[in-house]
Amino acid sequence: MLLLLALFFSFSACAKNKDLLACIDDHPPYQILGDTPRGIHISALHKLASLLERDLKFLQSPNFARCLVFLERGEVDVIAALNPLAERKDFAFFAPFKPADALxxxxxxxxxxxxxxxxxxxxxxxxxxxxxxxxxxxxxxxxxxxxxxxxxxxxxxxxxxxxxxxxxxxxxxxxxxxxxxxxxxxxxxxxxxxRNKQTFFGFSKKNKLGIDEAEIQKKISEAYKTGYFE
The missing domain is CATH 3.40.190.10 (Periplasmic binding protein-like II)
Incomplete structure (x- = not known):
């Protein structure tokens, strides 16, 4: 019985971590909301999910500020295009995925x-x-x-x-x-x-990916250098 319980909880933990939950808001042409979200950052998020071997899921938000709240609480795992500001480093860590766009x-x-x-x-x-x-x-x-x-x-x-x-x-x-x-x-x-010279993924420090922070940053940084997200 104890062995069965251990296997059950082990399976539940793995199932919990199989998804990559990204918060997105209306920000065309980078993020366009809908039944099937699309855009430049949506494509990058799909590549990120593949890199981390996770299934990509979206939480569609009315604005970017709400996404930040969800990230801080750990209710989502990642936001695309989050600047690594000092006040955000208490609840998030960052990895670059493309050169910064002009403004x-x-x-x-x-x-x-x-x-x-x-x-x-x-x-x-x-x-x-x-x-x-x-x-x-x-x-x-x-x-x-x-x-x-x-x-x-x-x-x-x-x-x-x-x-x-x-x-x-x-x-x-x-x-x-x-x-x-x-x-x-x-x-x-x-x-x-x-401005910053790069655009970053911002990950919640409370993410449920089950992957070490340093490993996530290493994988993304190496992929970025090869042009993986372009």
Whole structure:
């Protein structure tokens, strides 16, 4: 009887750890929610699951901030594209999976942004829970308002409720119709030198993968160097 109980609990532990649960929010073209989620980061998560020999499952969230809460609690195992900030290292560990994307400024009709100093006195939409780069994130002199996500940001730009948002070139392509219809401006300002050079998976320290943290980081780092996630 004791042997049977031991085998049962051993089997239950293995079954518990067979999945990789990722939290995703609406963030096209990286993450597009639906019955079958798709996007650039979704593809990377599928490759991650294969690398770790786990079955990928998704928890679809209304925003990125909620995903962070789930990660901190250990209710999900991983988030794609989580910056390794000091305040997050208490509950998460990180591994790079691709070079960081560029960052561009989209501004409302009639407004051109030529340098970081042009951010002053502008209403800037920032996606809930997202960190951009240290200088901006810690600049308390700027007027920032929280928005649900970038999709809402484009809508507010069209209505001239905000002055600018920051997005990647891939998102500019994904929202090209909205940008052209509202005559929004794509700024030439370059922000790359202010940002992280890599994009990271963020894993909960309370994850249920049953794999050592160092082993996860080693596997992903080695795969990243070979271009596995491209």
């Amino acid at each position: 561009r400024v989209i501004s409302k009709d009639g407004l051109q942004i030529s340098s970081y100093y042009d951010f002053k006195d502008k209403i800037i939409g920032v996606s809930r829970g997202v960190r951009y780069f240290n200088r901006f994130d810690n600049d308390d002199d700027l007027q920032k308002i929280e928005i649900q996500n970038v999709r809402i940001g484009f809508s507010l730009l069209q209505k001239q409720r905000i002055d600018l948002i920051m997005v990647s070139p891939a998102m500019i392509t994904a929202f090209s119709d909205e940008i052209n219809a509202a005559n929004l401006k794509v700024s030439p300002i370059a922000l790359e030198e202010m």
